[in-house]
Amino acid sequence: MTDTVRVRFAPSPTGYLHLGGARTALFNWLFARKHGGVFILRIEDTDTQRSSEEMVQGILDGMHWLGLDPDEGPFFQSAFVDQHRAAARRLVEEGKAYYDFTPKEHADDRTVKARIVDRGRAQGGAAREPNPFRDLPLEEALTRIDAGEAAAIRLKVPEQGVSRFDDLVFGLQERDHSDIEDLVLIRSDGHPLYNLSVVVDDIEMRISHVIRGQDHLTNTHKQVLIYEALGAPVPQFAHLPLIMAPGKEKLSKRTHGEVVSVTTYRDRGFLHDALINYLALLGWSPGSDKEVMSRNELIEKFSLDGINKSSAIFNFDEHDPSNWTDRKALWMNAEYLRAMPLTELVPLVAEQLKTFHLWHEEYESNKRDWLARTIDLLRARYRTTQDFATLGRPYFSDEFEYEADAVKKNLKDHRLKDLLPGLADRLELVENFTHDAAESALRVYSEEQGVKAGLLINAARTALTGQSVGPGMFDIIVTLGRQRTVARLRSAAALVA
């Protein structure tokens, strides 16, 4: 007996790692770290039809990116099926389970669900159906098995009484035995089923706390029954409220696509700590006002007591590119983008520049400092590292678009047709091409020409970046350098109406 905390994340590789799974993994991980425990990863790959090697890798990649590497594992549930079968056989021998020779019916998900409702309606809701094989003498059953007859193994659920457990989040849970059917442990083809497998594995791995999604809450009673039948200590349970899509719909890969996949966040320029921070706040609160928390602060503050009981809505708008995911997640990422050490940010932005083919070798040699300064200049306005390669394109390439709105707004004054090249001439002659020198050159020039400096400044910004928004104009000039500045000012004159 040991009171070491041992928790596990047990995804089935039937899809990539989604946000709900990531949050479950995170809470397990935080709980383990908080209590000096062990975080185990167990891939539940017994559904060979729907599982794939690729998905396993996807989950592993996602967890690694999030920094949630397991202390033990990954283990694969498929490796333990013999133990699952042995456990079921033992229960049969002890009279706690029985062979059911009822032939298996094949049906797809839809018809199965329809049948459940029909059956419930017909029986007035009782889950129990009398099973003729429940009390078949073991010897008789064994002879039929020996004769090659197929049989499923069902748990003998007591007819009287209630099952109860104290959930660390939802409190005391009770369920009448009469509402629990004799669940199948092993299929007639010998395949162990979920409820049996998890319990056997959790016992084997000495799991102390089962932290998982609320979708397992009612079925936990079945698992408690299995623990008891097996004579094993029952772990503590903590069920997490579900994450829903806008409109309180179920959040799913099928209907919501890539917004729910962790890899999307990685690819679109999220910082893993920002996503972790955001996810931690979905359904959990430290009880204080502080929301931006480092990993260590999260560990320090984390407690199962702070977990909310109601499901949280994860907001996003698939039709609005700038709000492709939850606003608060985006804000959180921007917050991290601004606050993180520049030396850590640069390599991340570099990756994005590479995938957008905006990378130059000099960024690693003589333009190294320039790259860092430019990233620093832009970071306060961007929300993801990908923004540097998209919104920031004019800073890294001469091939960029002039935004129609920006041109319309800032290049509409016909005088600019001459002023822009005129400014270029002046800047070409400035001795030290610095922020201040460029500024005074521009101000002198605008005074001579009798126009407001603001007209030239805003026009120049659009001429230089194709945009109407961005850093201070003289910072842009210095960033682009004399050559590009002069060239762009001249060529943009053609855009003036």
Place this chain on the structure above:
RNA sequence: GCCGCUAUGGUGUAAGUGGUUAACACGCCGCCCUCUCAAGGCGGAGACUACGGGUUCGAGUCCCGUUAGCGGUACCA
């Protein structure tokens, strides 16, 4: 159908064992800063705490009911 869970502004959450004008963050609006946009600072709008009954001097907080959403009810996980 039956069983269970949940219900605080648009969203995420706070409001020790019931006790003054329901707090914070995101988002939104305005002002300041300013060459624009962000960032930052300041301020504002937005919740009769799903609805209806109780208990109580007093309820977001306790009880009952209703409704809604979600989960489960499979020889799926």
